[in-house]
Amino acid sequence: MSGAGSGMRVAVVGGGAVGVTAAHDLAxxxxxxxxxxxxxxxxxxSGRAAGVLYDAYAEDVDAELGARALDRFREFSGSDGFEFVECPYVMLARDGDDDLAEAVEGAAERMRVHGRPVETLTGAELGERFTSLAVDDVAVAAVASNAGWTDPASYVEMLAEKAREAGVEIQTNTEVSVSTTPPGVAVADEAPVTRRFEAVVVAAGAHTKRLLAGAGIPIPLKPYRVQALVSSRPFDGPMWYDASAGVYARPHPAGLLAGDGTVPAEADPDEWDRDADDWFVSDVSDTLRARAGYDPELDRAWAGLCTATPDGDPLLGEVADGVYVAVGWQGHGFMRAPATGEAIAKQVLGVEAGIxxxxxxxxxxxxxxxxxEGMAVDTDADREA
Ligand SMILES: Cc1cc2nc3c(=O)[nH]c(=O)nc-3n(C[C@H](O)[C@H](O)[C@H](O)COP(=O)(O)OP(=O)(O)OC[C@H]3O[C@@H](n4cnc5c(N)ncnc54)[C@H](O)[C@@H]3O)c2cc1C
Structure with a gap:
């Protein structure tokens, strides 16, 4: 991609994982x-994400993006305060949850078809592999070995620094609106002067729909709240997602991080509750006790916004002449950002991106x-819906 966009003037809106990756790669x-x-x-x-990273996707382009993202996380690991910590990811369904168990098995099979290193285990086999997990009620588990975790903010800060070094001008505390024909942005607090660019990439997360609507571009997108907590008691085990409970957990420098707590209602990107709900903390704590014999000691809990689309797939590409969008990650936006940011940068530069x-x-x-819900494993009924 080097040199493909020689001198092309591009604006990127949004300094999250996707925006900084796109800006870096464009430069x-x-x-x-x-x-x-x-x-x-x-x-x-991005600063509120859990930092669970894996390439265990059942569909082909998703699996490719997931694998590419992990390769890049590993390449960047060790630089400027960013570290990718290798750790397997376990996905499991409980006895009696037959549709879900079938879905986990089917998804693992499709992941293998797409070249992802994923094993299917019985509950007993899982218990032998990971003694920190309670497995008596586990019907089936899929274990993805190409996985790990990180502190998400450290990725964004590291790549913002690399972007600056590559020549990107980063203007923080600068809210903009977007316009089309020709593409441009106007800084919200300044006199209404539109700065023209050859391309504008909108990676503004939960604000993207509102921002593009202001430019007369409708996109189907709904922000929704999800939640996470950190517990200060040590946890030595794999990352796991109990699909029956809808709860995931991973090791964390402070002890353990757990989450999901999806609230499947459209949230206002400017007015939403940043604190976790009591029911979330209570439900997750119950699941941690049952699944890992882990009694949490709450350090902090919070909420953040994810973005949903009608088919669960991202909106990644051109929406008007020279105006591009990168949004709609359904809870998987951070782990794929090194690849989705790269892909949108390629498209802007006129390089084949495969998206x-x-x-x-x-x-x-x-x-x-x-x-x-983003993490959920699709059952046959979900896929037919
Ligand atoms: C609790 C929680 C846990 C999560 N866990 C995971 C996980 O384990 N793995 C995973 O892959 N994903 C996870 N996610 C999802 C992940 O956080 C997002 O998908 C991802 O961070 C989206 O990155 P982004 O760059 O698209 O958006 P964002 O990080 O939201 O960045 C968009 C940026 O645009 C800026 N912006 C908005 N409007 C404007 C404007 N008008 N002008 C200028 N700037 C603007 C915003 O301030 C923001 O910084 C989680 C999310 C939450 C809330």
């Missing part, structure tokens, strides 16, 4: 890039849809 590709961030870098969902499947033009923008 490395030769573009003249300005990144606008309304707060500080990582002040959106046609996520072309936002597959929607009119006014679609009605329900928010579905």
């Amino acid at each position: 490395v590709g030769g573009a003249d890039v300005t990144l606008f961030e309304r707060g500080e870098v990582a002040s959106g969902a 046609e499947q996520f072309d936002p033009a597959r929607f009119d923008g006014d679609e009605e849809f329900q928010i579905s």
Whole structure:
């Protein structure tokens, strides 16, 4: 990609994991890039993410993006305070949850078809492998070995630094609006002067729909709350997702991080509750006790916004001449950011990116849809819905 965009003037809106990756890659590709961030870098969902990383996806493009992202996390690991910690990821369904057990088995099979290193284990086999997990009620488990965790903010800060070194001008505390024909941005607090660019990439997370609506571009997107907590009691085990309970956990420098707590209702990106709900802390604590014999000692708990689309796939591509969007990650935006940011940068630079499947033009923008939980394993009924 090096040099492909020689001198092309590009604006990136949003300093989350996706925006900084795109800005960095655009600059490395030769573009003249300005990144606008309304707060500080990582002040959106990326700074609130759990940092669970894996390539265990059942569909082909997802699996490729997941694998590419992990390769890049490993390449960047060790630089500027960012570290990728290798750790297997276990996905399990309980006895009696037959549809879910079938779905976990089926998904693991499709992951293997797409070259992902994923094993299917019985509860007993899982118990032999990971003694920290209670397995008596486990019907089936899938174990992905290409996985790990990190502190998400450290990735964004590290890549923002690399982007600056590559020549990107990062303007923080700078909220912008977007315009089209020709592409441009206007800084919210300044006199209404539109700065023209050859391309604008909108990676503004939960604000993306509102931002593009202001430019007359409708996209089908709903922000929704998800939650996480950190407990200060040590946990020595794999990352795991109990699909029957809808709860995941991973080791954390302070002890353990756990989450999900999806609230499947559209949230206002400017007015939402940043604190975790009591029911979430209580439900997750019950699952931690049952699944890992782990009695949590709450350090902190919080909420953040994810973004949903009608089909659960991202909106990644051009939405108007020279205006590009990168959003709609359904709770998987951080772990794929090194690849999705790279892909949108490639598309802007006119390099084959292989993301046609996520072309936002597959929607009119006014679609009605329900928010579905991001981590959930799709059962046959879900897929037919
Ligand atoms: C509790 C929780 C746990 C999660 N766990 C995981 C996980 O384990 N793994 C995973 O892959 N994903 C996880 N996610 C999802 C993940 O956080 C997001 O998918 C990902 O961070 C999205 O990155 P982004 O760059 O697209 O958006 P963001 O990080 O939200 O960045 C968008 C940026 O745009 C800025 N912005 C908005 N409007 C404007 C404007 N008008 N002008 C300038 N700037 C603007 C915002 O301030 C923000 O910084 C989790 C999310 C939450 C809330």
